[in-house]
Amino acid sequence: MNKIEQRLAAFFKRYIAAFKANDTDAVCACYATPCVMSTPEQALVLSEHNLRETVAGILQQLQQAGVSQYHISKASYHVKGEQLIAVVDWQFIDAQQQVFTDFVAIYHIVKDGEQDKIASVVSHDQANSAHSEHLITL
Numbered sequence: 001m002n003k004i005e006q007r008l009a010a011f012f013k014r015y016i017a018a019f020k021a022n023d024t025d026a027v028c029a030c031y032a033t034p035c036v037m038s039t040p041e042q043a044l045v046l047s048e049h050n051l052r053e054t055v056a057g058i059l060q061q062l063q064q065a066g067v068s069q070y071h072i073s074k075a076s077y078h079v080k081g082e083q084l085i086a087v088v089d090w091q092f093i094d095a096q097q098q099v100f101t102d103f104v105a106i107y108h109i110v111k112d113g114e115q116d117k118i119a120s121v122v123s124h125d126q127a128n129s130a131h132s133e134h135l136i137t138l
Contacts, residue, residue, distance in 0.1 A: 001080045004079055011109065011116045016070045022063055032112050036120035046085055062092065067100050069093035084109045084116075089126065102126045 002011070011030070018026030033048040046054055074089040086107040092100045108120040 004077060004084070007116055008075070008077055008084075008109070011022075012075065012086075012088070014070065014071075019059070019062070019070050022059050024052060024059055027055045027059065028052055029115075030118055031116040032110055032119045035118060038120070038122040040124065046049050059068075062100075066094040066096070067092045068095050082111070 015030045035046050037044045071091040076087050078085045088105050091102045094100045104124050106122045107118050109116050110119045
């Protein structure tokens, strides 16, 4: 595993742990602010305060749905200079081991001091997944 793969693996392990712990502050700590969150339904530019509200709402929805596992089925990255893009295929699994949702997310990850953080994330239907040749082992 090269240094970029190690960085991304460590980052996504921290990100998943924050979701599993239902920890709003820990999830928010994975984002640079301001940041962009985009889904097929909406695109948001979020300040630190708006990010916290948005993440708390997402975590509440996942908790109400009984989501207990966050599975990455495939992850890859592309890097050019300081630009780091990660493409991740997600499955969120509920307590009955059923897929609550699956989607692909494209992350623009930046360095914020010594930590990697998400500057923007764009989520799409799983059918739109496209990966680079640089796979990440998670």
